[in-house]
Each structure stands twice: as C-alpha cells, then as structure tokens.
Amino acid sequence: xxxxxxxxxxxxxxxxxxxxxxxxxxxxxxxxxxxxxxxxxxxxxxxxxxxxxxxxxxxxxxxxxxxxxxxxxxxxxxxxxxxxxxxxxxxxxxxxxxxxxxxxxxxxxxxxxxxxxxxxxxxxxxxxxxxxxxxxxxxxxxxxxxxxxxxxxxxxxxxxxxxxxxxxxxxxxxxxxxxxxxxxxxxxxxxxxxxxxxxxxxxxxxxxxxxxxxxxxxxxxxxxxxxxxxxxxxxxxxxxxxxxxxxxxxxxxxxxxxxxxxxxxxxxxxxxxxxxxxxxxxxxxxxxxxxxxxxxxxxxxxxxxxxxxxxxxxxxxxxxxxxxxxxxxxxxxxxxxxxxxxxxxxxxx
Amino acid sequence: xxxxxxxxxxxxxxxxxxxxxxxxxxxxxxxxxxxxxxxxxxxxxxxxxxxxxxxxxxxxxxxxxxxxxxxxxxxxxxxxxxxxxxxxxxxxxxxxxxxxxxxxxxxxxxxxxxxxxxxxxxxxxxxxxxxxxxxxxxxxxxxx
Numbered sequence: 001x002x003x004x005x006x007x008x009x010x011x012x013x014x015x016x017x018x019x020x021x022x023x024x025x026x027x028x029x030x031x032x033x034x035x036x037x038x039x040x041x042x043x044x045x046x047x048x049x050x051x052x053x054x055x056x057x058x059x060x061x062x063x064x065x066x067x068x069x070x071x072x073x074x075x076x077x078x079x080x081x082x083x084x085x086x087x088x089x090x091x092x093x094x095x096x097x098x099x100x101x102x103x104x105x106x107x108x109x110x111x112x113x114x115x116x117x118x119x120x121x122x123x124x125x126x127x128x129x130x131x132x133x134x135x136x137x138x139x140x141x142x143x144x145x146x147x148x149x150x151x152x153x154x155x156x157x158x159x160x161x162x163x164x165x166x167x168x169x170x171x172x173x174x175x176x177x178x179x180x181x182x183x184x185x186x187x188x189x190x191x192x193x194x195x196x197x198x199x200x201x202x203x204x205x206x207x208x209x210x211x212x213x214x215x216x217x218x219x220x221x222x223x224x225x226x227x228x229x230x231x232x233x234x235x236x237x238x239x240x241x242x243x244x245x246x247x248x249x250x251x252x253x254x255x256x257x258x259x260x261x262x263x264x265x266x267x268x269x270x271x272x273x274x275x276x277x278x279x280x281x282x283x284x285x286x287x288x289x290x291x292x293x294x295x296x297x298x299x300x301x302x303x304x305x306x307x308x309x310x311x312x313x314x315x316x317x318x319x320x321x322x323x324x325x326x327x328x329x330x331x332x333x334x335x336x337x338x339x340x341x342x343x344x345x346x347x348x349x
Numbered sequence: 350x351x352x353x354x355x356x357x358x359x360x361x362x363x364x365x366x367x368x369x370x371x372x373x374x375x376x377x378x379x380x381x382x383x384x385x386x387x388x389x390x391x392x393x394x395x396x397x398x399x400x401x402x403x404x405x406x407x408x409x410x411x412x413x414x415x416x417x418x419x420x421x422x423x424x425x426x427x428x429x430x431x432x433x434x435x436x437x438x439x440x441x442x443x444x445x446x447x448x449x450x451x452x453x454x455x456x457x458x459x460x461x462x463x464x465x466x467x468x469x470x471x472x473x474x475x476x477x478x479x480x481x482x483x484x485x486x487x488x489x490x491x492x493x
Contacts, residue, residue, distance in 0.1 A: 124381060141364075141376065142376070145376075151377050151379045151380075152379075154379075154380070156380055156381065156382065165381075165382055165385065166358045166362075166382065166385065166386065166390075167358070167382075167385040167386050167388070167389035167390050168385060168389070169389060170389060171388075171389050171391065171394040172391075174394075178478060179388070181478070182388065182478060182481050182482055182485070183388070185482045186482055186485045186486060189482070189486055189488075190486060190487045190488075193486070193487055193488050204377070204379055204487070204491070205487050207379045208379055208384075208487040209487075211379055211380055211381045211383070211384050212381075212384045212388075212485070214381040214384075215381040215382075215384035215385045215388065218381055218385065219385070
C-alpha cells in the first residue's frame with residue numbers, strides 16, 4: 001500500500017482524537033518531533049471522518065471504508081504499533097524492504113529466495129506486481145533489487161496491464177526446436193565465457209545463464225499462468241475483477257494467488273495510492289474501495305484452498321499519517337501506524 | 350525520438366536511462382524478461398536477419414563469415430584468438446540443424462530489408478539463427 005495509508009481511517013480507532021477535532025493539537029505530544037510538510041505550521045487535531053465498528057467474534061475495530069476486510073476480521077492480526085525511521089516515501093519503502101535506506105542492500109524477498117530457494121523452476125521466485133490509484137507516488141525498482149547478492153535473486157516486475165510479460169512467444173517463423181537450439185547455444189557459449197573469466201568471479205554470467213533458462217521456461221509457463229479464463233466466474237466476481245489483466249489491484253490479487261499456487265516464494269503487490277496530503281475524505285474512500293474487496297477475497301480464497309496456513313499475507317504501507325490535519329488531508333507520520341497480517345501461522349483475531 | 354514517459358518495452362527491459370537526468374551508473378539489468386526481449390522482440394530478430402544478409406554478401410567460406418561475425422560483435426572488444434574460436438564452435442551444430450530441418454528465415458516482413466531478402470532462404474535462416482545466438486551472448490550485451 002505504497003504512499004502511506006492513514007491509520008485513522010483504516011485500522012486504528014481514536015475516539016479521543018475525534019473529540020479534539022479542529023482544536024489545537026496538544027503541544028506535549030509533538031514537541032521536538034520530526035514532521036514532513038507540517039514542520040513549523042500550526043498543528044490542529046483532525047479526528048477520523050469515518051466510523052469504526054467492532055467486527056467478528058474477536059471484535060476488531062475496523063473503519064467502515066473497509067467493509068470486506070472487516071468481514072475477515074477474525075482472520076486478521078492488526079498491528080497498530082508500527083514505527084519507522086524514514087519520513088519520505090522512497091527511503092521509507094527502502095527501509096521496509098531492505099532494513100536500510102542505503103542503496104545496494106538486498107530486499108527481503110531477495111534474502112528469502114537466497115536462503116530458502118524457490119519452489120518453482122518455471123517462474124521467478126520473487127515477483128512484483130504494480131497497480132495505481134489516487135495519490136500515487138513513484139516506486140523505484142531498487143525496492144526489489146538484490147543489492148550485493150547476485151542479481152539472480154532480484155524481484156521480477158511483471159506488467160499488470162495487457163501481457164504480464166512481453167515477448168513470451170517465439171519470433172514469427174521460428175519453431176520450438178530452433179528456439180531451444182538458440183537458447184542452448186547461448187548457454188554453452190556463456191558457459192565458456194564463465195570458465196574463461198573464472199578469475200574475475202563475475203556472478204552476472206551465471207545469472208545470465210540462469211535467466212535465459214528461466215526465460216525459455218517462462219515461454220510456456222506465462223501463457224498458462226495468465227490464462228484467467230480457467231477461473232470460474234464466481235472467483236472473478238469475488239475479487240471484483242472487471243477485466244483480467246486490466247492493471248487493477250483486483251486483477252493483481254488473483255494473479256498473486258495463481259503465482260502462490262505455482263510455488264512462487266515471495267510476491268509483492270504495490271498499490272500506488274494513499275499519499276493523501278489533501279482531499280482525504282474523497283481520495284481515501286476511493287483508494288479503500290480499490291483494495292478492500294480484492295484484499296479480503298485473496299485471504300478467503302487462500303483459506304478455502306488450504307493455502308493460508310503456509311502463506312503469510314501482509315497489508316500495509318511504508319508509514320502512517322499524522323493525527324494533525326494538513327489542509328484537507330494528513331501529512332506523513334512515522335511514530336505510529338497500522339498494518340495487518342493474515343495466515344502464515346500468526347495468531348488472528 | 351525518445352518519449353520518456355512512454356518507454357518501449359526493450360528500453361524498459363534493458364533499463365535504458367530516460368535521458369531526463371545525467372546518470373553516473375546504470376542499474377543492472379539481468380532478468381528473464383530481458384532475455385525474452387533479446388530473443389523474441391522483432392527489433393532484435395530483424396537485426397539478426399539483416400546482419401545475416403550482410404554476412405552472406407561476404408565472398409568466402411563459412412569460416413570467413415564466422416570470422417566477420419566475431420570481429421563485429423566480440424573481437425571488436427577484445428581481439429583474443431580464443432574468442433574467434435568460440436564463434437567457430439557455434440557453427441557446426443547450426444549446420445547440422447540446417448541440414449535436418451532447414452530453418453526458414455524469421456518472417457518480420459514488415460521491415461525486412463532488401464539485403465536480407467536476397468540469397469538462399471535456408472542459408473539466410475541458418476545465418477539468422479547464428480546471429481541471434483551472437484546477439485544474445487552475455488559478452489555481446491555487456492561491456493567488458
């Protein structure tokens with residue numbers, strides 16, 4: 001949830017803040033704190049414009065902007081005590097992914113496939129999907145970089161709109177056996193290059209060889225992966241998919257489940273939205289609406305397929321937003337924000 | 350024309366800089382999508398085909414053509430004798446292939462140049478295949 005969704009309109013109910021609404025924010029809470037754009041401005045408390053209710057047997061408090069996620073309240077573990085060191089988007093995302101704002105550190109997904117390997121030989125072990133709503137900030141491709149690990153362990157960004165991967169088909173007029181021959185010959189010659197350059201220990205050659213093998217396998221695995229037509233209509237409806245591969249978060253969620261089914265170890269879905277410095281009460285409901293149904297559908301779908309026990313779903317942004325208003329929105333906030341997890345052995349409810 | 354906000358897939362996959370800013374270091378690009386682009390994007394297939402046409406115009410035997418190929422793509426960076434050997438090594442297997450099932454030249458007819466159109470189509474197909482191999486080598490696409 002790139003951009004920093006507001007915890008006050010999602011998963012952190014603060015009745016006291018609502019009482020303080022439009023009043024000066026207590027100085028004792030903000031003194032000496034780092035703020036992004038609100039630095040040196042008068043600080044006015046802003047209560048949530050949404051209503052919260054208790055949901056499920058566990059009675060988790062969730063905003064009415066997320067009715068479908070509220071419907072799986074008993075499967076969720078909401079963490080309201082998140083903090084971060086970084087107050088701007090790119091370094092905060094880097095801090096979330098790699099634990100450092102410095103370039104050149106491997107991301108979490110890279111470490112995972114470096115340490116645990118991948119369960120599929122036909123798809124990359126770490127795949128990234130991207131979608132976009134209102135309040136979209138750019139996301140740098142270093143967020144899924146492998147840093148100082150060989151680039152074999154980097155995340156692979158798929159297209160969300162149209163073909164997930166370009167050029168999976170052989171060139172016109174090239175049969176499968178010729179294509180295989182080309183790839184084998186490239187592999188053999190790259191292998192000889194690798195031997196000749198042993199003394200330089202260049203892992204990029206080994207990566208190149210691995211990626212060509214993966215590319216050849218993806219020529220058959222990708223069309224099958226993205227063939228949403230074999231999903232029954234009720235599944236598409238559950239996610240709220242209007243058109244498969246339309247670049248929406250919903251379409252990405254279903255693709256994520258299909259990737260998880262095929263043994264992809266680490267899947268990241270960025271929904272670029274949520275940077276609501278202004279027009280919070282209009283933009284936040286829209287961003288929530290874009291993500292609510294599909295997020296809940298993904299958890300339910302994984303659960304029905306018995307996959308939720310060994311799949312951890314994490315839903316959250318790189319930071320939260322201030323309890324003080326910023327015009328019609330909220331500024332970046334690093335001292336407290338919320339995310340939720342489901343599955344993967346966590347204690348729900 | 351470079352459209353920074355509507356990058357071509359190959360520009361994306363090769364992490365070509367947008368030219369909006371000066372950059373000191375390009376991001377590493379070594380992904381399966383890059384491999385697929387270099388293998389299957391008509392731009393590169395067509396380049397191989399045109400290159401094959403040029404090789405066929407060389408008066409001489411296959412060894413001399415292979416020599417020309419390695420001079421242009423590989424030896425230009427390092428004239429070591431071993432590199433020419435690598436290029437020669439690629440050839441016998443491709444020759445076997447062209448005997449067993451003569452590969453037709455890939456049909457990127459939309460932009461196929463006149464040079465690529467002349468000559469025996471089976472030869473052109475075989476040489477296009479050789480050129481595709483060379484254009485996909487780590488050594489060709491990486492600066493040493």
